[in-house]
Amino acid sequence: MTLSFYKYQGTGNDFVMIDDRSESFPEGDLSLVRQLCDRKFGIGADGLILIRNKEGFDFEMIYFNADGSQSMCGNGARCAVSFSKFLGIIERQTSFMAIDGEHKAEINDGLVSLGMGNVSSLTNSGKDFFVNTGSPHHVRFVENVEKYPVVATGAEIRYSKAYEQQGTNVNFVTPISDDQIYVRTYERGVENETLSCGTGVTACALVYGYQNDLNKVNIKTPGGNLMVQFVNSSDGSFKNIVLIGPAEQVFQGVWRK
Numbered sequence: 001m002t003l004s005f006y007k008y009q010g011t012g013n014d015f016v017m018i019d020d021r022s023e024s025f026p027e028g029d030l031s032l033v034r035q036l037c038d039r040k041f042g043i044g045a046d047g048l049i050l051i052r053n054k055e056g057f058d059f060e061m062i063y064f065n066a067d068g069s070q071s072m073c074g075n076g077a078r079c080a081v082s083f084s085k086f087l088g089i090i091e092r093q094t095s096f097m098a099i100d101g102e103h104k105a106e107i108n109d110g111l112v113s114l115g116m117g118n119v120s121s122l123t124n125s126g127k128d129f130f131v132n133t134g135s136p137h138h139v140r141f142v143e144n145v146e147k148y149p150v151v152a153t154g155a156e157i158r159y160s161k162a163y164e165q166q167g168t169n170v171n172f173v174t175p176i177s178d179d180q181i182y183v184r185t186y187e188r189g190v191e192n193e194t195l196s197c198g199t200g201v202t203a204c205a206l207v208y209g210y211q212n213d214l215n216k217v218n219i220k221t222p223g224g225n226l227m228v229q230f231v232n233s234s235d236g237s238f239k240n241i242v243l244i245g246p247a248e249q250v251f252q253g254v255w256r257k
Protein backbone atom coordinates (compact mmCIF):
# COMPACT_ATOMS: atom_id res chain seq x y z
CA MET A 1 0.00 0.00 0.00
CA THR A 2 1.27 3.50 -0.86
CA LEU A 3 -0.15 6.55 0.85
CA SER A 4 0.69 10.22 0.30
CA PHE A 5 0.36 12.24 3.46
CA TYR A 6 1.13 15.62 4.99
CA LYS A 7 2.06 16.33 8.57
CA TYR A 8 0.53 19.36 10.34
CA GLN A 9 0.77 20.80 13.85
CA GLY A 10 -1.37 23.30 15.74
CA THR A 11 0.38 24.50 18.91
CA GLY A 12 2.19 21.17 19.02
CA ASN A 13 -0.91 18.96 18.64
CA ASP A 14 0.20 17.00 15.57
CA PHE A 15 -1.72 15.24 12.82
CA VAL A 16 -1.24 13.02 9.79
CA MET A 17 -3.30 14.77 7.12
CA ILE A 18 -4.61 12.94 4.05
CA ASP A 19 -6.27 14.43 0.99
CA ASP A 20 -8.92 11.72 0.60
CA ARG A 21 -11.25 13.43 -1.86
CA SER A 22 -11.00 10.23 -3.93
CA GLU A 23 -12.28 8.29 -0.87
CA SER A 24 -9.59 5.66 -1.30
CA PHE A 25 -8.46 5.56 2.34
CA PRO A 26 -9.94 2.46 4.08
CA GLU A 27 -11.56 4.46 6.90
CA GLY A 28 -12.83 1.30 8.66
CA ASP A 29 -9.27 0.00 9.03
CA LEU A 30 -8.54 1.33 12.53
CA SER A 31 -5.37 -0.74 12.89
CA LEU A 32 -4.01 1.21 9.89
CA VAL A 33 -4.90 4.49 11.65
CA ARG A 34 -3.11 3.27 14.79
CA GLN A 35 -0.10 2.16 12.77
CA LEU A 36 0.21 5.51 10.93
CA CYS A 37 -0.02 7.44 14.23
CA ASP A 38 2.51 5.21 16.00
CA ARG A 39 5.59 7.28 16.91
CA LYS A 40 7.98 4.33 16.76
CA PHE A 41 6.66 2.16 13.91
CA GLY A 42 4.68 4.71 11.85
CA ILE A 43 4.67 8.39 10.90
CA GLY A 44 3.74 9.44 14.43
CA ALA A 45 0.92 11.80 15.45
CA ASP A 46 -1.75 12.56 18.05
CA GLY A 47 -4.38 11.95 15.38
CA LEU A 48 -5.17 11.37 11.72
CA ILE A 49 -7.43 13.52 9.53
CA LEU A 50 -9.07 12.73 6.21
CA ILE A 51 -10.26 15.60 4.01
CA ARG A 52 -13.22 14.54 1.90
CA ASN A 53 -15.76 16.22 -0.35
CA LYS A 54 -19.13 16.97 1.23
CA GLU A 55 -22.17 18.28 -0.61
CA GLY A 56 -23.19 21.75 0.57
CA PHE A 57 -19.83 22.34 2.28
CA ASP A 58 -16.26 23.11 1.19
CA PHE A 59 -15.08 19.80 2.67
CA GLU A 60 -15.58 17.27 5.44
CA MET A 61 -13.02 16.64 8.18
CA ILE A 62 -12.94 13.05 9.42
CA TYR A 63 -10.87 12.90 12.59
CA PHE A 64 -9.38 9.87 14.36
CA ASN A 65 -7.46 9.89 17.64
CA ALA A 66 -4.17 7.94 17.60
CA ASP A 67 -6.03 4.88 18.97
CA GLY A 68 -8.60 4.95 16.12
CA SER A 69 -11.49 6.44 18.15
CA GLN A 70 -13.37 9.45 16.78
CA SER A 71 -14.40 12.81 18.22
CA MET A 72 -14.24 16.55 17.43
CA CYS A 73 -10.74 18.02 17.39
CA GLY A 74 -10.26 21.80 17.62
CA ASN A 75 -6.57 21.94 16.75
CA GLY A 76 -7.07 19.29 14.08
CA ALA A 77 -9.88 21.35 12.55
CA ARG A 78 -7.63 24.43 12.45
CA CYS A 79 -4.98 22.32 10.67
CA ALA A 80 -7.64 20.93 8.29
CA VAL A 81 -8.62 24.50 7.34
CA SER A 82 -4.98 25.37 6.66
CA PHE A 83 -4.52 22.15 4.63
CA SER A 84 -7.66 22.87 2.59
CA LYS A 85 -6.26 26.29 1.72
CA PHE A 86 -2.97 24.63 0.70
CA LEU A 87 -4.92 22.20 -1.54
CA GLY A 88 -6.78 25.12 -3.16
CA ILE A 89 -10.19 23.92 -1.88
CA ILE A 90 -10.79 27.21 -0.03
CA GLU A 91 -9.42 30.75 0.01
CA ARG A 92 -9.75 32.78 3.22
CA GLN A 93 -13.11 31.65 4.57
CA THR A 94 -14.80 28.28 4.79
CA SER A 95 -17.77 26.30 5.97
CA PHE A 96 -17.01 22.62 6.56
CA MET A 97 -18.52 19.57 8.20
CA ALA A 98 -17.09 17.72 11.21
CA ILE A 99 -18.41 14.99 13.51
CA ASP A 100 -20.23 17.56 15.69
CA GLY A 101 -21.79 19.48 12.78
CA GLU A 102 -21.00 22.52 10.63
CA HIS A 103 -18.07 24.82 11.43
CA LYS A 104 -17.13 28.15 9.91
CA ALA A 105 -13.51 29.31 9.88
CA GLU A 106 -11.22 32.00 8.52
CA ILE A 107 -7.45 32.25 7.93
CA ASN A 108 -5.56 35.51 8.45
CA ASP A 109 -1.75 35.59 8.20
CA GLY A 110 -1.39 31.93 9.22
CA LEU A 111 -3.78 32.30 12.17
CA VAL A 112 -6.90 30.14 11.91
CA SER A 113 -10.09 31.37 13.64
CA LEU A 114 -12.41 28.41 14.08
CA GLY A 115 -16.08 28.76 15.00
CA MET A 116 -17.08 26.18 17.62
CA GLY A 117 -20.53 24.84 18.48
CA ASN A 118 -22.62 26.67 21.10
CA VAL A 119 -22.30 25.43 24.69
CA SER A 120 -25.57 25.34 26.61
CA SER A 121 -24.25 24.55 30.09
CA LEU A 122 -21.25 24.00 32.34
CA THR A 123 -21.67 21.16 34.81
CA ASN A 124 -20.14 21.20 38.30
CA SER A 125 -18.25 18.09 39.29
CA GLY A 126 -17.33 18.77 42.92
CA LYS A 127 -14.86 21.67 42.71
CA ASP A 128 -14.20 20.75 39.06
CA PHE A 129 -16.28 21.33 35.91
CA PHE A 130 -17.43 19.32 32.91
CA VAL A 131 -17.97 20.97 29.52
CA ASN A 132 -18.70 19.47 26.11
CA THR A 133 -17.12 21.58 23.37
CA GLY A 134 -17.61 18.96 20.63
CA SER A 135 -15.52 16.60 22.78
CA PRO A 136 -15.99 15.92 26.51
CA HIS A 137 -13.75 17.86 28.90
CA HIS A 138 -13.20 17.69 32.64
CA VAL A 139 -11.66 20.97 33.93
CA ARG A 140 -9.72 21.21 37.21
CA PHE A 141 -8.03 24.34 38.59
CA VAL A 142 -4.70 23.61 40.29
CA GLU A 143 -1.99 25.64 42.11
CA ASN A 144 0.98 25.17 39.77
CA VAL A 145 0.09 23.37 36.55
CA GLU A 146 3.70 23.33 35.34
CA LYS A 147 4.58 20.93 38.16
CA TYR A 148 1.27 19.01 38.21
CA PRO A 149 1.19 15.21 37.59
CA VAL A 150 -1.03 15.60 34.50
CA VAL A 151 -0.65 12.06 33.14
CA ALA A 152 -1.20 10.20 36.44
CA THR A 153 -4.13 12.33 37.67
CA GLY A 154 -5.56 12.73 34.15
CA ALA A 155 -5.68 8.95 33.66
CA GLU A 156 -7.27 8.50 37.11
CA ILE A 157 -10.12 10.92 36.26
CA ARG A 158 -10.49 9.67 32.66
CA TYR A 159 -10.98 6.08 33.87
CA SER A 160 -13.06 6.99 36.95
CA LYS A 161 -16.60 5.67 37.53
CA ALA A 162 -18.14 9.04 36.57
CA TYR A 163 -16.78 8.72 33.01
CA GLU A 164 -17.07 4.95 32.67
CA GLN A 165 -19.26 5.13 29.54
CA GLN A 166 -17.55 7.53 27.16
CA GLY A 167 -14.36 8.57 28.97
CA THR A 168 -13.25 12.19 29.00
CA ASN A 169 -10.34 14.47 28.26
CA VAL A 170 -8.92 16.06 31.41
CA ASN A 171 -7.60 19.63 31.62
CA PHE A 172 -5.56 21.18 34.43
CA VAL A 173 -5.60 24.97 34.67
CA THR A 174 -3.64 27.66 36.53
CA PRO A 175 -4.61 31.32 36.03
CA ILE A 176 -1.63 33.48 35.00
CA SER A 177 -3.36 36.88 34.94
CA ASP A 178 -6.88 38.36 34.83
CA ASP A 179 -7.38 37.20 31.24
CA GLN A 180 -4.78 34.44 30.77
CA ILE A 181 -4.62 30.82 31.87
CA TYR A 182 -2.05 28.03 31.54
CA VAL A 183 -3.63 24.73 30.44
CA ARG A 184 -2.21 21.19 30.25
CA THR A 185 -4.40 18.37 28.90
CA TYR A 186 -4.56 14.59 29.22
CA GLU A 187 -6.25 13.42 26.01
CA ARG A 188 -8.61 10.51 25.68
CA GLY A 189 -7.71 8.47 22.59
CA VAL A 190 -4.04 9.43 22.86
CA GLU A 191 -4.02 8.30 26.52
CA ASN A 192 -1.28 10.76 27.31
CA GLU A 193 -0.65 14.45 27.71
CA THR A 194 -0.58 16.31 24.38
CA LEU A 195 1.17 19.66 23.91
CA SER A 196 -2.19 21.38 23.36
CA CYS A 197 -5.87 20.51 22.91
CA GLY A 198 -8.17 22.94 21.08
CA THR A 199 -11.53 21.73 22.40
CA GLY A 200 -9.85 21.46 25.84
CA VAL A 201 -8.56 25.03 25.99
CA THR A 202 -11.97 26.17 24.74
CA ALA A 203 -13.65 24.36 27.66
CA CYS A 204 -11.18 25.92 30.15
CA ALA A 205 -11.62 29.41 28.67
CA LEU A 206 -15.42 29.15 29.01
CA VAL A 207 -15.16 28.09 32.68
CA TYR A 208 -12.67 30.93 33.41
CA GLY A 209 -14.89 33.36 31.46
CA TYR A 210 -17.92 32.25 33.49
CA GLN A 211 -16.08 32.69 36.80
CA ASN A 212 -14.62 36.09 35.89
CA ASP A 213 -17.28 37.52 33.58
CA LEU A 214 -15.01 37.60 30.50
CA ASN A 215 -15.69 37.38 26.76
CA LYS A 216 -12.12 36.57 25.76
CA VAL A 217 -9.39 34.43 27.36
CA ASN A 218 -5.74 33.99 26.31
CA ILE A 219 -4.35 30.52 26.81
CA LYS A 220 -0.79 29.29 27.21
CA THR A 221 -0.16 25.60 26.55
CA PRO A 222 3.12 23.63 26.49
CA GLY A 223 2.91 23.84 22.66
CA GLY A 224 2.12 27.54 22.25
CA ASN A 225 -0.51 30.22 22.65
CA LEU A 226 -4.20 30.26 21.71
CA MET A 227 -7.10 32.63 22.25
CA VAL A 228 -10.80 31.91 22.75
CA GLN A 229 -13.50 34.57 22.21
CA PHE A 230 -17.17 34.05 23.02
CA VAL A 231 -20.47 35.66 23.93
CA ASN A 232 -20.92 34.90 27.63
CA SER A 233 -24.57 34.84 28.73
CA SER A 234 -23.45 34.67 32.41
CA ASP A 235 -25.73 31.66 33.03
CA GLY A 236 -23.24 29.02 31.91
CA SER A 237 -24.28 29.16 28.26
CA PHE A 238 -22.05 30.51 25.48
CA LYS A 239 -22.39 31.25 21.78
CA ASN A 240 -20.24 32.65 18.95
CA ILE A 241 -17.28 30.72 20.38
CA VAL A 242 -14.10 31.17 18.30
CA LEU A 243 -10.80 29.34 18.84
CA ILE A 244 -7.85 31.26 17.36
CA GLY A 245 -4.27 30.12 16.79
CA PRO A 246 -1.58 29.01 14.34
CA ALA A 247 -1.68 25.84 12.21
CA GLU A 248 1.33 24.82 10.16
CA GLN A 249 2.43 22.24 7.61
CA VAL A 250 5.55 20.46 8.87
CA PHE A 251 6.38 18.03 6.07
CA GLN A 252 4.94 15.77 3.41
CA GLY A 253 5.79 12.19 2.59
CA VAL A 254 4.84 8.83 1.21
CA TRP A 255 4.12 5.85 3.45
CA ARG A 256 4.73 2.39 1.97
CA LYS A 257 3.87 -0.98 3.44
Ligand SMILES: N[C@@H](CCC[C@H](N)C(=O)O)C(=O)O
Pocket residue numbers: 013065069070071072073074075076135136169187188189190194196197198199200
Ligand atom coordinates in the same frame (compact mmCIF):
# COMPACT_ATOMS: atom_id res chain seq x y z
N1 LIG B 1 -6.76 17.32 20.33
C1 LIG B 1 -8.11 17.60 20.13
C2 LIG B 1 -9.13 16.76 20.82
C3 LIG B 1 -9.21 15.41 20.14
C4 LIG B 1 -10.35 14.57 20.63
C5 LIG B 1 -10.17 14.03 21.99
N2 LIG B 1 -8.94 13.35 22.20
C6 LIG B 1 -11.37 13.13 22.34
O1 LIG B 1 -11.35 11.93 22.06
O2 LIG B 1 -12.34 13.66 22.87
C7 LIG B 1 -8.44 19.06 20.11
O3 LIG B 1 -7.55 19.85 19.72
O4 LIG B 1 -9.57 19.43 20.37
